Amino acid sequence: MTVLYGESAGIAVIALNRPDALNALDLPTLQRLEEMLEMAADSSSAGAVILTGTGTKAFSAGADIRYLSQASPLEVRDFARLAVRITNRIENLGKVVLAALNGHAFGGGLELAEACMIRIVAGHAKLGHPEVRIGAVAGFGGTTRLARLVGKGRAAEMLLRGRAIDAEEALRIGLVQQVASPDELMDAARAVLYDILEQSPEAVRLTWEALHRGLSMTLEESAGLGADYFGLVAATENFRIGTQAFIKKVAPDYSLQRVE
Template sequence: MQTNPPVLYEEDNGIAVLTFNRPHARNALNIDVLQRLSEILDAARTNDSVRALILTGAGTTAFSAGADIKYLSEATPLAVRDFARLAVRITNKIENLGKVVVAALNGYTYGGGLELAESCMIRVAASHAMLGHPEVRIGAVAGFGGTTRLPRLVGKGRAAEMLLRGRAVDAEEALKIGLVQGIADASRLMEETKALVRDILDQSPTAVRLTWEAMHRGLNMTLEESAELGADFFGLVAASDDFRIGTRAFIEKTRPRYIGR
């Protein structure tokens, strides 16, 4: 067992907390971090005891300051491309995991770190957090999916301004533009993030999964196709036990107890 693993893993009551563990380097992403993160995601996909995941960073300074610049400065162009493609595969895994994934941004969230957070369903930021894509400031491109996901989250104009200037935003501005969905004091960040996750887990697992899938897939469809997909999923979920449980509880004015099928 590694004495200092690149990603820490803790599981409690169905919620797995994944912590980037390079605080001395502001949790910068290197190959070890990405490979371990990929392995944990693969295991979580088939682990029925894990219903949700929270991504965060060790310490109070940074979620992740982005890709390890020292490695990038020494790597060959092909190695840099392979590194980015590994990161892209991971962000795709996060989006398509079939489970709730939330980012708890405990400090600086830059570059590749922000791109990992952008692939999560929801982001909660500590009040002192800063978020940004500074890649152009070192002559680089947001190559882990930032040029794709940031415009979808905050709109093309805001994304262009952030990406082309390399400008960071504080937690308040990130909330205002929709980049994060909540702000918490640093001392309460994990507590409030877990409360948000538990609120989602109180809902029907089937409905939550299909709602996310309809949203995620629908963004790449026409308006009509996306709406039809939502209608199809509405019909599909109506065949579930959870649908019967939820509708009956609504009529009887009781609290539903979902079973996930």
């Protein structure tokens, strides 16, 4: 299988599984990845998702160049549109999706990670958009998402030079949120997700939606959306649990109010 799927303790793990090809993305791999994302979305037992890769060298080296070199322009466009559909699905899965970058993330591989809510990277990994170096464009959404994550200037420098950066620089510019040793990467990813899963699921989902949708709105529209979601979440039982726990100075327990 080019993409693996497993669940444990409320977290689904989706792993790119072409280590001999540095987990490069060919058409069957993207098709399988789309299927696995739907499996995670439909799972009643998984509240969050880790997207990672097998091996220690690469999360993903990006689009499979051998495939692209022999595909027609229309096939390349359709391939990119499939990838865009996948990255959009990652952002709108309805569950927290965290990228655990076990190794290098280049091109389309990095674009998958950029669509995730949170990114944790192994300390030895390098990240970059080398597309221009082969006469290509970051066509899986990178030209849009990278600028939103690190700012227009830094995104332009990475995209136009095709330069790879190390894990510490990625952390400094905000491309990733945490650096971990390879042996501790998955534990670090699970720790972040367990912290999020302890919160009200409605509050988590609506907070992400307000953040994600608000980026394409004016400041006034985005603030209004946040106010609307504040009112919406106030109608939930978990809002009552959370506010009463705050007043009583105890930790809230949302476990009886999980939304499938």
